[in-house]
Amino acid sequence: MSENRPLDFGQFWYSLGKELNEIPIGAETEILTIRSTDFAELYGIHLSSVGPYNIYGYLSVPKGDGPFPVIYYVPKNASVLEIIPQGTSNQIRSRYITFSLACRGMRTADSPYSAMYPGQLTDGIDSISTYVYRGIVADTLRGLDFLLTVPNVDKSSIVAWGNDIALIAGALHGSVTHIVSTPSFLYDSINQRLKTSTYPLEEFNDYLRLYPEKEKKVSKILAYYDLRFHAPAITADSLIIADHEGGLHDEKTLSDLTENMSGPVTVRTSERSSYRDGIFTEEWLTEKLFGQEAVPLIPNHWK
Amino acid sequence: MGVDRDYKCRVVKPDDFSEFWGSVLDELALIDLNVDCERDELRSDEKITVYQVFYDSLDGVRVSGWYTVPISNSKELPAILLVPGYQSDPPIPKDWSAKGYACLSVNPRGKVRSRSQFDPGYPGLLTHRIIDRNTYSYRGFYADAWRGVDFLLGREEVNAARIGVAGSSQGGGLTITTSAMRKEIKAASAGAPYLCGFMDAIELTDTYPYQEINDYIQAYPDRVEMVENTLSYFDGISFADQISCPIMVNLGLQDNICPPETGYSLFDSIGSENKKLFEYDGHGHEAGRYVHAAVIDQFFDNHLKD
DSSP, X not given: OOOOOOTTHHHHHHHHHHHHHTSOOOOEEEEOGXXXXXXXXXXXXXXXXXXTEEEEEEEEEESSSOOEEEEEEOOXXXXXXXXXXXXXXXXXXXXXXXXXXXXXXXXXXXSSOBOOTTTGGGTTTTSTTTOHHHHHHXXXXXXXXHHTTSTTEEEEEEEEEESHHHHHHHHHOTTOOEEEEOOOSSSSHHHHGGGOOSTTTHHHHHHHHHOGGGHHHHHHHHHTTOHHHHGGGOOSEEEEEEBSTTSTTBTTTTHHHHTTOSSOEEEEEOOSOHHXXXXXXXXXXXXXXXOTTOOOOOOGGGO | OOOOTTOOOOOOOOTXXXXXXXXXXXXXXXXXXXXXXXXXXXXXXXXEEEEEEEEEOGGGOEEEXXXXXXXXXXXXXXEXXXXXXXXXXXXXXXXXXXXXXXXXXXXXXTSTTSOSSOOOOTTTGGGTTTTOTTTOHHHHHHHHHHHHHHHHHTOTTEEEEEEEEEEETHHHHHHHHHHHHOTTEEEEEEESOOSSSHHHHHHHOOBTTTHHHHXXXXXXXXXXXXXXXXXXXXXHHHHGGGOOSOEEEXXXXXXXXXXXXXXXXXXXXXXXXXXXXEEETTOOTTTTHHHHHHHHHHHHHHHHOO
């Protein structure tokens, strides 16, 4: 049975924003010379989030005059923090300010909390106040707070890129102008989990197999993170990568998300080819930010 | 851009290659495996038992893994050693056990649950102490993966004559080195193999993780020769002539991470007479996974099951 949108949904997220605002961003910057290039400098960035908790990100800034559009690679459900996603042309750093953030539990933000994978998705899910994703969303929003303080950021072009968390960032932070998202674990999770035995959703199956009496409570907690209930607050121009037809998160399944988003939405049905889906994504984003004549920066083997 | 199927990587297998790795194996043989294998109640279900595994490897590093077994009374299970990608977190391989295999998914040093004693990070692992083959990160990393075979050999439910190895990306590279160094491996499936043709790959791509080597060389331009020398001992192409078991390799012809040219060069170097190449045009680093998965299943069924 699907949960409804919690009655205090807005209050819950307002409270988190208020708590976050009371904590200084506290950015500390170090240049990472070995990862800097002829066309971009790389910085390690320490930030404060709710808890308080220390988080960390990689900021790449093109050399030359700005302003530059921003790609914000939001935290993942995985341990490793990448500078840019594996397989992305490094040249992308000549065109965009990129910022990738490790939320609490990921490497470089794992003291004192070091998450397990699998494991992170159900950490603290006993209670709405202890569920780790409350802090993870706060960390994600803090990354956007920080980006607004970075010189040469083009505030009309801030892209949140990732999976489910990219959409939540767009719903809760007004700075996001574009979203590239592949939903995978926060869309009607309590029901979607029943259709699969693969991780990450299998984490919920594992947890509820061991603690079946907690299903109602878990369902209510996950409703605060359900992308369907965040959809109306998303005004950014968005690209949603849906699973292939018949897949767990295919276009039809995601319609309760995509049809309720307030901004323009492009739904791309995956061809199950990182090449074809990757080309489509780079072309979509380049056209949105630079116009039809601009050439996407793609890796050599996609040319 | 077309892919040159006749591409030859420039790596030259060192004359003392066998001596170098022989000494590593000798060192490894002196270390007690010291296995700890504990049932994981949270991850087990009515069909598959999941264990958290730990064992000892080079330098006293404790290596972790996930071990899954289909619930049955069989003492003759075929087994798979599943070797991980570079950045991805090693999975709990319930899917393999659902197909009737005992499966160890190994987390070599530096990966989740194996990082308390050694953790160069990501980026970082690929160039950690790369100037010397005796200190390079992958000396221990490879050994950690190979030790997974010893773990499987010690399991009473596993048929020691039916052990295979599989993986993609870094897992593809580890499949190459493991099947070369451990003759107990009876079948191998390597997807989009990483760690093959390093010095070519850094020129053919401009993407991470190979970009780590370019970063290093940019920072230390006088060390190119030392880097190339070290990597020649760790290159999958240097191991490939020692592979004698049946093996499959699948490549994505638009792979932007592990260039297909290096895959062709690797395949050409594989010593096994029973080798087969699968090329997937229109596919990147996933190398046709959704089609190829069924091919892999059939391959291991043929070689590891009755």
